[in-house]
Amino acid sequence: MAKIKIDGKELEVPDGTNVLEAVLSNGLHLEHFCYHSYLPVAGNCRTCMVEIEGPKGPLLTIGCNTKVAEGMVIHTDTPKAKTAQKSALEMLLLDHPLDCPVCDKAGECKLQNQYMEYGLYDFRRGVPHYFKGGKAEDIGEHIILDQERCVLCTRCIRFVDEIPKSSELGIVGRGYESKITIFPDARLDNPYSGNVTDICPVGALTLKEVRFKQRVWFLKKAESICPGCSRGCNITVEHNRGRIYRFMPRENAELNKTWICDEGRFSFDHFQENRVTGVRLGHSEKGLQEALHQLSEILSGMGREEVAGLASPWAALEDNFILKKLFEKKFDVKNLVAPIWAAKGGADNLLKLAEKYPNEQGLKLLGIPPDDQGFWDRMEKGAFKAVIVMNQDPFGQDEERAKKAYGRVKVLVVLSVHKTKTVEQAGMVFPVRAFTEKSGTFVNATGRLQRFRQAVEPENPDVMESSLWLCRLAGALQVEGFDFEDTPSIFNAMAKETEALKGLTFQSLPSTGKVLGMAPIAPEPFQGVKAQPNVRGKAKA
Amino acid sequence: MQNVEPQLTKRFGVKDGHTLKVFLETGGYSSLKNLFAKKPAEVIEEVKASGLKGRGGAGFSCGMKWSFVPQTTGKPIYLAVNADEGEPGTFTDNYMLMNDPHLLLEGILCACYAINSHAAYIYVRGEFYGQIQRLNAAIDEARKAGYLGKDIQGSGFDLEVTVHRGAGAYICGEETGLLESLEGKPGKPRIKPPFPAVVGLFGCPTIVNNVKTLASVPWIIANGAAAYAAIGTKESTGTHLFGLSGHVNQTGYWEMPFGLPVLEFIEKYGKGVKGGRLKAVIPGGSSCPVLTAEECADLALSYESMRDHKTMFGTGCAIVMNEHTDMAKVLKNLTRFYSHESCGQCTPCREGTAWEDRLMRKILEGEATTQELGMMLEIADNMEGKTICVLAAALAMPVRSFIQKFRADFEKYCKPSISAVPEAIS
Ligand SMILES: Cc1cc2nc3c(=O)[nH]c(=O)nc-3n(C[C@H](O)[C@H](O)[C@H](O)COP(=O)(O)O)c2cc1C
Ligand code: SF4
Ligand code: SF4
Ligand code: SF4
Ligand code: FES
Numbered sequence: 008m009a010k011i012k013i014d015g016k017e018l019e020v021p022d023g024t025n026v027l028e029a030v031l032s033n034g035l036h037l038e039h040f041c042y043h044s045y046l047p048v049a050g051n052c053r054t055c056m057v058e059i060e061g062p063k064g065p066l067l068t069i070g071c072n073t074k075v076a077e078g079m080v081i082h083t084d085t086p087k088a089k090t091a092q093k094s095a096l097e098m099l100l101l102d103h104p105l106d107c108p109v110c111d112k113a114g115e116c117k118l119q120n121q122y123m124e125y126g127l128y129d130f131r132r133g134v135p136h137y138f139k140g141g142k143a144e145d146i147g148e149h150i151i152l153d154q155e156r157c158v159l160c161t162r163c164i165r166f167v168d169e170i171p172k173s174s175e176l177g178i179v180g181r182g183y184e185s186k187i188t189i190f191p192d193a194r195l196d197n198p199y200s201g202n203v204t205d206i207c208p209v210g211a212l213t214l215k216e217v218r219f220k221q222r223v224w225f226l227k228k229a230e231s232i233c234p235g236c237s238r239g240c241n242i243t244v245e246h247n248r249g250r251i252y253r254f255m256p257r258e259n260a261e262l263n264k265t266w267i268c269d270e271g272r273f274s275f276d277h278f279q280e281n282r283v284t285g286v287r288l289g290h291s292e293k294g295l296q297e298a299l300h301q302l303s304e305i306l307s308g309m310g311r312e313e314v315a316g317l318a319s320p321w322a323a324l325e326d327n328f329i330l331k332k333l334f335e336k337k338f339d340v341k342n343l344v345a346p347i348w349a350a351k352g353g354a355d356n357l358l359k360l361a362e363k364y365p366n367e368q369g370l371k372l373l374g375i376p377p378d379d380q381g382f383w384d385r386m387e388k389g390a391f392k393a394v395i396v397m398n399q400d401p402f403g404q405d406e407e408r409a410k411k412a413y414g415r416v417k418v419l420v421v422l423s424v425h426k427t428k429t430v431e432q433a434g435m436v437f438p439v440r441a442f443t444e445k446s447g448t449f450v451n452a453t454g455r456l457q458r459f460r461q462a463v464e465p466e467n468p469d470v471m472e473s474s475l476w477l478c479r480l481a482g483a484l485q486v487e488g489f490d491f492e493d494t495p496s497i498f499n500a501m502a503k504e505t506e507a508l509k510g511l512t513f514q515s516l517p518s519t520g521k522v523l524g525m526a527p528i529a530p531e532p533f534q535g536v537k538a539q540p541n542v543r544g545k546a547k548a
Numbered sequence: 549m550q551n552v553e554p555q556l557t558k559r560f561g562v563k564d565g566h567t568l569k570v571f572l573e574t575g576g577y578s579s580l581k582n583l584f585a586k587k588p589a590e591v592i593e594e595v596k597a598s599g600l601k602g603r604g605g606a607g608f609s610c611g612m613k614w615s616f617v618p619q620t621t622g623k624p625i626y627l628a629v630n631a632d633e634g635e636p637g638t639f640t641d642n643y644m645l646m647n648d649p650h651l652l653l654e655g656i657l658c659a660c661y662a663i664n665s666h667a668a669y670i671y672v673r674g675e676f677y678g679q680i681q682r683l684n685a686a687i688d689e690a691r692k693a694g695y696l697g698k699d700i701q702g703s704g705f706d707l708e709v710t711v712h713r714g715a716g717a718y719i720c721g722e723e724t725g726l727l728e729s730l731e732g733k734p735g736k737p738r739i740k741p742p743f744p745a746v747v748g749l750f751g752c753p754t755i756v757n758n759v760k761t762l763a764s765v766p767w768i769i770a771n772g773a774a775a776y777a778a779i780g781t782k783e784s785t786g787t788h789l790f791g792l793s794g795h796v797n798q799t800g801y802w803e804m805p806f807g808l809p810v811l812e813f814i815e816k817y818g819k820g821v822k823g824g825r826l827k828a829v830i831p832g833g834s835s836c837p838v839l840t841a842e843e844c845a846d847l848a849l850s851y852e853s854m855r856d857h858k859t860m861f862g863t864g865c866a867i868v869m870n871e872h873t874d875m876a877k878v879l880k881n882l883t884r885f886y887s888h889e890s891c892g893q894c895t896p897c898r899e900g901t902a903w904e905d906r907l908m909r910k911i912l913e914g915e916a917t918t919q920e921l922g923m924m925l926e927i928a929d930n931m932e933g934k935t936i937c938v939l940a941a942a943l944a945m946p947v948r949s950f951i952q953k954f955r956a957d958f959e960k961y962c963k964p965s966i967s968a969v970p971e972a973i974s
Contacts, residue, residue, distance in 0.1 A: 053935060095934065159892065
């Protein structure tokens with residue numbers, strides 16, 4: 008730790024922290040464009056100018072490339088530092104097209120924001136505008152480049168060089184003619200390409216999927232977890248009026264840093280398309296209340312052993328917990344399994360994992376076993392009269408086997424987010440909420456328990472969270488102990504009776520999750536990425 | 549002025565002076581006996597004591613720079629020879645390469661021995677085609693004769709020298725831009741720290757030295773630091789190749805000790821100012837602040853005299869301008885040059901140099917008022933000392949000195965400033 012002073016404020020920050028990090032992570036302000044906590048320092052924008060006291064008087068220098076040292080005295084607000092910050096900004100804006108009214112970055116643009124904070128000078132170019140050209144170039148499957156908005160910070164270049172190591176981007180030309188561009192015949196199509204649009208401080212790089220859809224200031228944000236694979240990258244779900252417009256990475260230093268893969272990023276539409284919209288019994292739509300009543304009557308007429316259940320690695324911990332509890336109390340928990348269909352591949356050594364579901368480890372934690380041949384044999388022999396399938400698609404996975412197995416099942420009860428093959432086959436279908444429409448927790452591949460919060464509310468009130476639906480069913484079946492009203496209380500009850508979760512509450516779970524110390528099912532992320540993140544400078548509390 | 553034997557130009561004009569045969573006949577490689585008798589650290593001390601300063605422009609103590617090389621990293625150490633010579637008005641390195649390539653090789657050998665390097669690269673400006681051929685021929689000769697390669701002259705010391713041809717960018721003369729270019733990347737200077745002496749070429753400790761700096765070393769090793777320090781002035785020891793261009797009756801370059809008054813240099817060697825009286829001198833390459841004729845009155849060719857006159861010794865090649873010179877047009881030439889040569893990384897340099905150039909154009913077109921002059925000065929302040937390398941400062945200094953010292957040349961193009969124009973009544 009080093010004791011330093013910033014604008015008169017005494018702080019103790021970790022050794023190796025640079026001055027800009029020390030400033031920003033302690034609630035102070037300093038202009039910056041090119042610096043990014045998880046990329047190597049480039050030091051080219053020259054906006055993070057500070058004065059550092061030295062034996063030969065104060066030294067004007069950039070904060071991002073200066074490591075703190077014991078006793079360092081830093082000023083961000085001297086006239087010299089302020090002039091340097093302001094003038095660098097003035098130059099960055101010199102030939103900027105200022106097309107904010109049609110720019111998607113408006114509202115979260117570093118140029119806009121920092122002009123308001125550090126600029127506010129009178130405009131005085133005094134010479135004709137130099138047009139760089141290059142409007143809306145299509146440079147990748149997802150990415151549009153607006154050349155003239157670029158401030159040449161090289162963040163995007165450093166990203167493609169350091170993280171996916173695909174190096175599609177470079178700067179050509181020299182001086183004022185410098186231009187960011189894609190190499191000849193290259194396309195910015197690496198599996199992490201979307202990240203460049205997050206880190207681009209201006210509207211030079213934008214996403215086709217998001218462009219012109221929504222002004223960012225209308226977007227509300229919910230803290231969430233990407234369910235695309237077992238990595239469980241931290242994201243925010245950004246939405247307005249019930250519609251989701253984008254998934255954005257959310258920082259987790261120990262997990263995804265500030266990155267996510269394209270597959271996860273662009274899955275947002277998947278959760279608002281092809282949805283099961285209403286309750287269905289046989290071929291007719293029904294109200295939820297009536298359907299639940301009918302189902303409870305059917306199930307009451309069956310023996311304990313005659314009902315089977317499929318738990319799910321796609322469902323939240325709470326959903327699986329309640330399903331298991333119901334089987335323990337009302338049916339036979341031996342007949343509850345969690346099929347984990349063969350992994351689909353597509354793993355890399357950065358974030359993406361082959362296990363394309365978010366909660367396999369959660370099933371392990373709850374002790375819900377995977378399926379085995381015996382289970383399917385019993386089903387084929389007609390041992391089960393009813394099967395409750397929660398967020399699983401056995402018909403979609405292996406139609407042949409599913410047809411054979413379910414052939415002798417009387418009632419196939421399906422809780423589903425999406426219209427699937429299994430939904431088509433089901434006798435009773437109940438729509439349930441996607442992860443964006445509820446709160447809950449997942450446990451990722453490396454055993455990190457993580458919370459996601461509800462972003463949007465489904466239009467139809469009959470679309471319930473699986474866990475709460477199961478509670479309603481339990482109520483109808485007159486089983487005690489299921490009077491939960493929301494996910495947090497289910498989590499807290501689960502934590503009380505689950506050894507690995509002892510002492511945790513939903514409310515106090517850190518936003519970056521908690522490592523439970525389970526055996527990992529995949530290696531830590533970013534194997535083989537050389538660039539070490541910069542030391543974050545949070546002062547000791 | 550002291551009368552001293554030539555150290556750098558001894559073989560200039562000598563028939564076949566560039567060959568190893570003539571080189572050896574005229575005392576070439578005579579430093580090696582002393583060199584190998586010393587420990588590397590002692591060589592560094594000797595060069596430090598000689599007072600030799602870098603001739604590439606910054607004038608930093610050569611021995612001091614060598615002493616910054618860490619010797620315990622376990623990594624190879626490199627020497628990069630800066631023969632990019634791109635500074636406008638500067639033209640002496642190429643004559644060194646052409647006339648006495650072996651002297652440079654001898655200097656490289658001394659330097660590499662001192663810093664414990666076994667690989668040196670000579671980064672030569674691409675246009676110097678003949679020089680590159682000479683250098684390569686000299687390296688071949690030296691290797692065959694055992695002055696390069698393994699176990700040089702039985703000393704046990706190994707050294708390989710490689711010539712690298714640049715592709716014509718001024719910025720590749722900046723030492724870290726040079727290293728990037730040597731590595732095969734665009735010549736964009738690196739942020740410091742780390743300094744090249746610690747993390748340089750391919751991530752290894754590297755010393756970058758100018759051609760003339762290195763060519764000065766053999767004489768020091770052969771004759772001793774004290775003898776070298778006795779030549780020139782207190783702070784500017786030894787001799788240098790001084791160049792003269794512009795409005796003089798005779799342009800050229802001459803080797804002499806430091807300390808000659810500039811006016812005497814112009815009179816005696818340049819045969820006087822051509823086409824009128826003296827107006828201005830840019831003392832050491834276009835990046836140095838310009839001096840008026842009056843300021844030149846007591847100016848001498850030395851680091852300290854230049855510093856006292858608030859300019860820089862630079863490369864020691866002066867540009868002379870007579871009374872008919874339009875300083876606004878000269879500055880336009882410079883703004884064009886620097887905006888074209890900026891590598892474009894740093895905001896204040898990329899935008900600032902281009903902004904200055906566009907303002908200069910506006911001034912010359914008669915579209916500006918004196919307000920633009922004030923703006924140019926302010927932009928210069930906002931560029932200097934705020935960038936990765938000193939290219940931005942290298943334009944800021946001329947802008948400031950030209951406008952401040954020759955304001956009339958600029959004002960004659962300017963419309964009266966806005967406040968002086970009476971408002972139309974309508
Ligand atoms: C823009 C720029 C261009 C330069 N060009 C040259 C050059 O062409 N030749 C040179 O020797 N030094 C040049 N320098 C100076 C080098 O950066 C460096 O200081 C020098 O090579 C060090 O050698 P020395 O210590 O022997 O002088 C340049 C510096 C800058 C900022
Ligand atoms: S496109 Fe964006 S991220 Fe890339 S250099 Fe330009 S401003 Fe920076
Ligand atoms: S790596 Fe996995 S969790 Fe992360 S963004 Fe991609 S799909 Fe989502
Ligand atoms: S000062 Fe200019 S030339 Fe030097 S690194 Fe910055 S942009 Fe490039
Ligand atoms: S943020 Fe420090 S120079 Fe760009």
